[in-house]
Amino acid sequence: MTAEKRASVTVPVPNIDKPVNTRFISFNGLSDDKEHIAIIYGEPEKQPSPLVRIHSECLTGDVFGSLRCDCGEQLHEAQRRMAEEGGVILYLRQEGRGIGLYNKLDAYVLQDKGIDTYEANALLGFDHDLRDFTPAIEMLKALKISTIRLLTNNPHKTKELNQAGITVTECVNTGVYVNKFNSNYLKAKVEQQQHKIIIDKND
Ligand SMILES: Nc1nc2c(ncn2[C@@H]2O[C@H](COP(=O)(O)OP(=O)(O)OP(=O)(O)O)[C@@H](O)[C@H]2O)c(=O)[nH]1
Numbered sequence: 001m002t003a004e005k006r007a008s009v010t011v012p013v014p015n016i017d018k019p020v021n022t023r024f025i026s027f028n029g030l031s032d033d034k035e036h037i038a039i040i041y042g043e044p045e046k047q048p049s050p051l052v053r054i055h056s057e058c059l060t061g062d063v064f065g066s067l068r069c070d071c072g073e074q075l076h077e078a079q080r081r082m083a084e085e086g087g088v089i090l091y092l093r094q095e096g097r098g099i100g101l102y103n104k105l106d107a108y109v110l111q112d113k114g115i116d117t118y119e120a121n122a123l124l125g126f127d128h129d130l131r132d133f134t135p136a137i138e139m140l141k142a143l144k145i146s147t148i149r150l151l152t153n154n155p156h157k158t159k160e161l162n163q164a165g166i167t168v169t170e171c172v173n174t175g176v177y178v179n180k181f182n183s184n185y186l187k188a189k190v191e192q193q194q195h196k197i198i199i200d201k202n203d
């Protein structure tokens with residue numbers, strides 16, 4: 001079954017000086033049963049290569065501003081950039097790189113004993129990253145967007161999209177949001193998964 005748009009709802013969101021209208025889009029026919037959502041700024045379907053952020057849900061960071069990761073800040077950066085130039089946020093319901101919220105909290109318990117973010121997954125019996133970006137590809141196709149600039153530091157996302165027929169003309173890195181609580185987490189992403197995050201050696 002090919003995925004298609006279900007509802008498109010206008011949602012004003014706050015921006016620097018005045019609210020900006022976005023469209024929240026739901027889908028029928030995605031290949032898993034999760035309620036993934038696209039948030040559209042402007043008219044990206046009319047741009048030759050719009051900015052796209054594929055953002056994996058992080059309740060702790062996105063909603064509550066947890067400083068253990070950089071997710072909330074990356075999401076807010078995407079929102080600011082897209083309010084300026086248009087774009088699409090694909091908000092994927094893949095909490096904890098696919099292991100779920102409770103398991104992520106279990107992984108945090110292990111990390112508090114000195115184990116890194118990927119090794120903690122392994123100790124809990126999971127692969128280091130269980131995410132599947134197929135729904136993101138299906139959503140882009142339903143939105144009739146096949147050429148994008150991807151806002152990410154993760155080179156593996158670009159590779160998966162290219163393999164599925166979405167052309168990534170540019171990989172736009174996000175800012176670096178390092179603090180004393182997330183520096184080991186960011187270092188593990190750089191050292192083990194080649195994320196493009198420049199961390200100052202003093203952090
Ligand atoms: N399993 C696990 N998931 C985590 C941990 N910290 C954050 N996450 C989840 O990781 C996901 C974000 O993935 P990241 O690997 O940080 O970043 P990315 O999406 O691959 O790369 P960017 O596009 O640059 O953000 C979110 O779903 C978070 O909930 C952790 O310690 N363990």
Ligand SMILES: [Zn+2]
Nearest residue numbers: 058061069071
């Ligand atoms: Zn996070």
